[in-house]
Structures are given as C-alpha cells and as structure tokens.
Amino acid sequence: MRALRVAIGIAAVIFVAAAAFLLFAWRSEVPEDTAAAEARFAPELVAKGAQLAALGNCIACHTVPGRPAFAGGLALPTPFGTIYSTNITPDRETGIGGWSEAAFERAMREGVDREGSHLYPAFPYEHFTRVSADDNRALYAFLMTRVAVKAEAPENDLPFPLKFRPLLAGWKLLFLDSGEREPDPGQSDAWNRGRYLAEGLGHCGACHTPRNPVGAEDRDRHFGGGEAEGWQAYAINTESKAPIPWDEQDLAFYLRNGWHEFHGVSRGPMAEVTGNLAFLPDSDIAAIATYVRSIMGAPTPEREQRAAQLREAFEGQRPEQAADSQRSPVSASGGQPGEAIYLAACASCHEGERRQPFGGLNFELSTAVNAPNPQNIVNVVLFGLPPADGEASAVMPAFRYLLDDQQVADLLAYMRERFSEEPPWAGLVEQTARTRSGTYKVAVRPSDGIERAPHHVGAEED
Amino acid sequence: MVSLTVNGSPHQIDADPATPLLYVLREELALNGAKYGCGLGQCGSCTVVVDGEAVLSCMVPIMLLEGREITTIEGLGTIDEPGPLQQAFIELQAAQCGYCIPGMMMSAHALLRRNARPSEEEIREALTTNLCRCGTHMRILAAIRRAGELMQAASLPAADQGRAG
Ligand code: FES
Ligand code: FES
Numbered sequence: 001m002r003a004l005r006v007a008i009g010i011a012a013v014i015f016v017a018a019a020a021f022l023l024f025a026w027r028s029e030v031p032e033d034t035a036a037a038e039a040r041f042a043p044e045l046v047a048k049g050a051q052l053a054a055l056g057n058c059i060a061c062h063t064v065p066g067r068p069a070f071a072g073g074l075a076l077p078t079p080f081g082t083i084y085s086t087n088i089t090p091d092r093e094t095g096i097g098g099w100s101e102a103a104f105e106r107a108m109r110e111g112v113d114r115e116g117s118h119l120y121p122a123f124p125y126e127h128f129t130r131v132s133a134d135d136n137r138a139l140y141a142f143l144m145t146r147v148a149v150k151a152e153a154p155e156n157d158l159p160f161p162l163k164f165r166p167l168l169a170g171w172k173l174l175f176l177d178s179g180e181r182e183p184d185p186g187q188s189d190a191w192n193r194g195r196y197l198a199e200g201l202g203h204c205g206a207c208h209t210p211r212n213p214v215g216a217e218d219r220d221r222h223f224g225g226g227e228a229e230g231w232q233a234y235a236i237n238t239e240s241k242a243p244i245p246w247d248e249q250d251l252a253f254y255l256r257n258g259w260h261e262f263h264g265v266s267r268g269p270m271a272e273v274t275g276n277l278a279f280l281p282d283s284d285i286a287a288i289a290t291y292v293r294s295i296m297g298a299p300t301p302e303r304e305q306r307a308a309q310l311r312e313a314f315e316g317q318r319p320e321q322a323a324d325s326q327r328s329p330v331s332a333s334g335g336q337p338g339e340a341i342y343l344a345a346c347a348s349c350h351e352g353e354r355r356q357p358f359g360g361l362n363f364e365l366s367t368a369v370n371a372p373n374p375q376n377i378v379n380v381v382l383f384g385l386p387p388a389d390g391e392a393s394a395v396m397p398a399f400r401y402l403l404d405d406q407q408v409a410d411l412l413a414y415m416r417e418r419f420s421e422e423p424p425w426a427g428l429v430e431q432t433a434r435t436r437s438g439t440y441k442v443a444v445r446p447s448d449g450i451e452r453a454p455h456h457v458g459a460e461e462d
Numbered sequence: 463m464v465s466l467t468v469n470g471s472p473h474q475i476d477a478d479p480a481t482p483l484l485y486v487l488r489e490e491l492a493l494n495g496a497k498y499g500c501g502l503g504q505c506g507s508c509t510v511v512v513d514g515e516a517v518l519s520c521m522v523p524i525m526l527l528e529g530r531e532i533t534t535i536e537g538l539g540t541i542d543e544p545g546p547l548q549q550a551f552i553e554l555q556a557a558q559c560g561y562c563i564p565g566m567m568m569s570a571h572a573l574l575r576r577n578a579r580p581s582e583e584e585i586r587e588a589l590t591t592n593l594c595r596c597g598t599h600m601r602i603l604a605a606i607r608r609a610g611e612l613m614q615a616a617s618l619p620a621a622d623q624g625r626a627g
Contacts, residue, residue, distance in 0.1 A: 340525065344479070348501075397517075401515035401517055
C-alpha cells in the first residue's frame, strides 16, 4: 500500500513537472495574416532588405541547388540528424505567405514559427535575435516580395526525443541570450556597427565558433574555429593560424573581393559569404573588418617578425601575368613520395608567377597547411575549385581521379612538414577516403559562390 | 622508364616521371590531338580521359599514370572511321579554329560513357573546365547531344564507343 502511495506521489510530481514544462515551452500561435502576401512595400525598404538578406546569407540554407531561391528543402546534416530548411517565400500554404510582420519578428528574435513551434537552432536565432526591428522590417519586406513558390520541405530526420520541439525551450533557456545589444560606448561607431553586423545577421560565429555537445556555440571559444558543410571555418580570434596575421585592411579587402594576395581565395561556404557581401556598402565591410580584427588581438612579436619576412618575400614581387607558362617541369626524382607529387603536380601553379586570385597561393602563406584539421586541403585536392560561370574566377583542377587516398595523404604530409611548424596530421588516409566516398559530406562550390546559387556544384541533392 | 597505356597500346616512356602527360603525348607519342592551351589547368584544351574520367593532361605527371587506361581523341576513331562523337562534331560543323575541340570531345566522351542521354545541365556541367575562345559553344552543345543520339541509335552501350574507352 505504502509503495503504491509513493509511486502515485512520484507520478504526480512528474506529471506536474511535465505540465509546468509544457506551459513554459508553450508559445501562442500568431494568427494567419491572409493579406500579408499581397502587402506592398516601399522599394527602398525592399532594397534594404535585399542587402540584409545577402548579409544573412539566407539563400544558402533556404535554397536547394538548382531549385527556386528561398523555397527551402535543403538538407542540413547536423551531428543530431538531418534538418531541412524551410520555405521562406511568400507562399501561403508552404511558405511564410500567411506570416504577419510580428510573426516574422518573433521568429528572428525567439526562434518560434508562426504556429508557435520552437525552431531548431540550425536557424541561427542565437544571432538573429540581435537584429533591430527596423532591419527585420526590411528583411520581411524583401522576403514577402519574392516569387511565391509552393514547396513543402521534407520532414526532419531526427531521433525521437529531438523531434519533440518543446524540448527546445529548455535549450533556449540555457543558450539563447535574446534581444538586441546596447552599443559599447568605449568602442568606435565602426566597431559597434561591425559587431552588430557580424554577431547579428552576419552570424559569423555560427561557423567560426566551435559548438558544445548539444550544438550551442561555445562562448568561451568565441571565433575559435568551427565547421560548415564539410569545411573548416578557421579560427578568427587570437588562435588564427594565418602566417601573415590579418590586419584590418587586408580583412576588408578579402571580404570585399573574396581573395587576398597574402591569404588566398575564399572557397566552400565562405565563397558564398564573400559573394553575398558584394551587396553591402564598403562602410559595412570595413566595420565588420574592424570588429573581427579586434577579436583577433595583436599578434605576438614572433608572428609579426615572421610576417614581415613573408611580406617582403611576397609583396609585389610577382608579375601580374606569367609571360610564359610553358616551363620545364621540376624534376621529381628522389625525396619522399609526397614531395614528388607536390613538385610535379602542385608547384607549377603554387610556386608559379601568377598572382592571386588566378594563381595558386604559395603555401608559405596558407592558413590551411597550418590548420589543426587538414579537411580543407583534402577537399580542394580532391574536388578542386570549380570555375565561376561567365566571369574570370579562381579555379583549380580536381585531383580525385588522379591521386588515390595514400597519395593524397603522402602529399599532405609533405606539405605539412615543409610549410608548417605544426605537428603532423594524423589519419590522413582515412580522412581522405571518407571525404572521397561522401561518408563525410562536403559541399563544393565555384569560387564566386553566390553567383551560381541556387545551383551549388557538387552538393548532394537528396 | 614509365609504362603507359594509351588508346589500348602499351608504351615505355623514357622521361622524367614528373613530365606532364601532355608533353609525352605530343612529343614522344606524336598524339597531337590534345592541345597545349595554358599549361596551368585552366583552359581544358589538353583534356584526355584516364580510367573513364576527364583529366587535364598538362597537370598530370606521368608517374601517376602507371597501369592506368589513357584515352585521347585519337582513340575515339579515325579519319576514315570517325567515332560517334567525331561524326557528330563534323556533321554539325562544331569547330571554328578547332583548338578547344579535342578537349571538349574528351570531356563529352567521359560524360557520354556514363550517360548517353545527359541533360543540358549535365552537359554544361561536364564542360565547365573547357574554354572556347571562338565562341562555338552552341554548336558544341548540339554536337554532344547529337553524339548521344548516334550512340543510342547504334544501340551500343555508350561505354563501347571509344576504342579504348
Ligand atoms: S593546357 Fe591544360 S588546361 Fe590549359
Ligand atoms: S573552336 Fe576555336 S577555341 Fe573553340
């Protein structure tokens, strides 16, 4: 009898706790706005929204390669399962056509959809919560004036407990610090603007900050390097491995143009980011550079010294165009197998006379060979850099049909040893094999990124 | 000595193993179909097929090719007996100066072996690394579609079209 009473007692407590949690997790539905999709907006507001959407890189996740822009359905692999992006065109049934501005603002601010369901943090509301009401209004105007596309996103493929969205309220309680931030009066306007853009819509940290085991950004390692779509997003804090430390000007140039003489070209998902940033005014790009540079901190004197040597070695030395590309190849006899491959297949461009962005980056300048994880070089060796459509762009041929896993591993081991002081990479053969087979998924894009969006070369279309 | 198999025939090549395949094809084997355009892997005029995949021969040192099956444009047919790709390019007069054409055809060959009925998109995708400065792109695309038809009409699996494909 007693045991029964205890059991009933425990059950009651659990029940009450569960009910309290559900109440806590519950969000009301914002009534459907049947006229939303027909609303008219001032052209200037829509134009501003277009810029903001580019800054937010919305198109990248909300578009399946080769299908209409913003119609959602892109599979986003996460460590927890696959999440499909939603349709954010103004279609009433399958998109956000019935969303009022209030519903949109709430989604950005709190990560809750119009019906009141919690959204997964694959939608980076940890960042979007910082977006001002004015900017949300412009974004809303832009999205509501896109072509409405009827497209239902496939159902998310998540294990049971994660399918239960109210749990996300608990996640948010722990990790979502919502709302706009006050400007820091001790910093310049440019810095504050830069922080607003980079930490808010720009959501740099979504890729460049490592995540904790439950998928939230590890705030103690802000900008300490993360991962996106099979690519390493390098550390852009004091741990940056760039041989020539970034300065504000170089960073602004890179974000503006998608390449820098001392750092190479943007690629992978970053190509899309720099492609998109083309829509922003120079002042905003400069502001982002100011802010991010401040997070990187001052380089150590040893780094500075090394950088000065590199600058001298690589600044303005090389002619714009190689006068003669037909040079006799370097002899590859002797040495380790990786060296022979490097000299025969890589050196002609990477130690050639063409400058960025059309020549190969000299690996003395490469962040990739110094990175803790060789993934980006594995990706580029196997898949190359596909050319952009209809314009001059950086390009590198793919070597996946020519080099087997062992050869790629030998090559990378050689490059690491020759161009970096860091310890050797481990497990190169397996990593190459996983990347080649697609077990490890990599999205491969042309270097102009966005110009070809929504068509992403090489991306798996499920 | 490096041994290479080109269009089905074995060759012993006495050259530095770092020599790009293109140089060996043109200078040692007198297979002048593959062209030198840039030497930097950027134009595609040197494209050949290795184990069924299009690769840029100016970028490939011969040491990576031992024991692998290399096919060049000369392997797709002869003047008297052009293969379906060659026949289609002649039929549609797809060449202007012709410099890019062998590369275009080899990229197309790799594609058609896998898929004799590629979509427009797939053809363009396969040719992204091939440049044509004369601007005969539309005819090149038409010729590749035509070659696909010819291959199907001959009701042979596309894979058997190249002699050493
Ligand atoms: S000659 Fe090989 S790609 Fe131009
Ligand atoms: S036909 Fe002249 S380059 Fe293509």
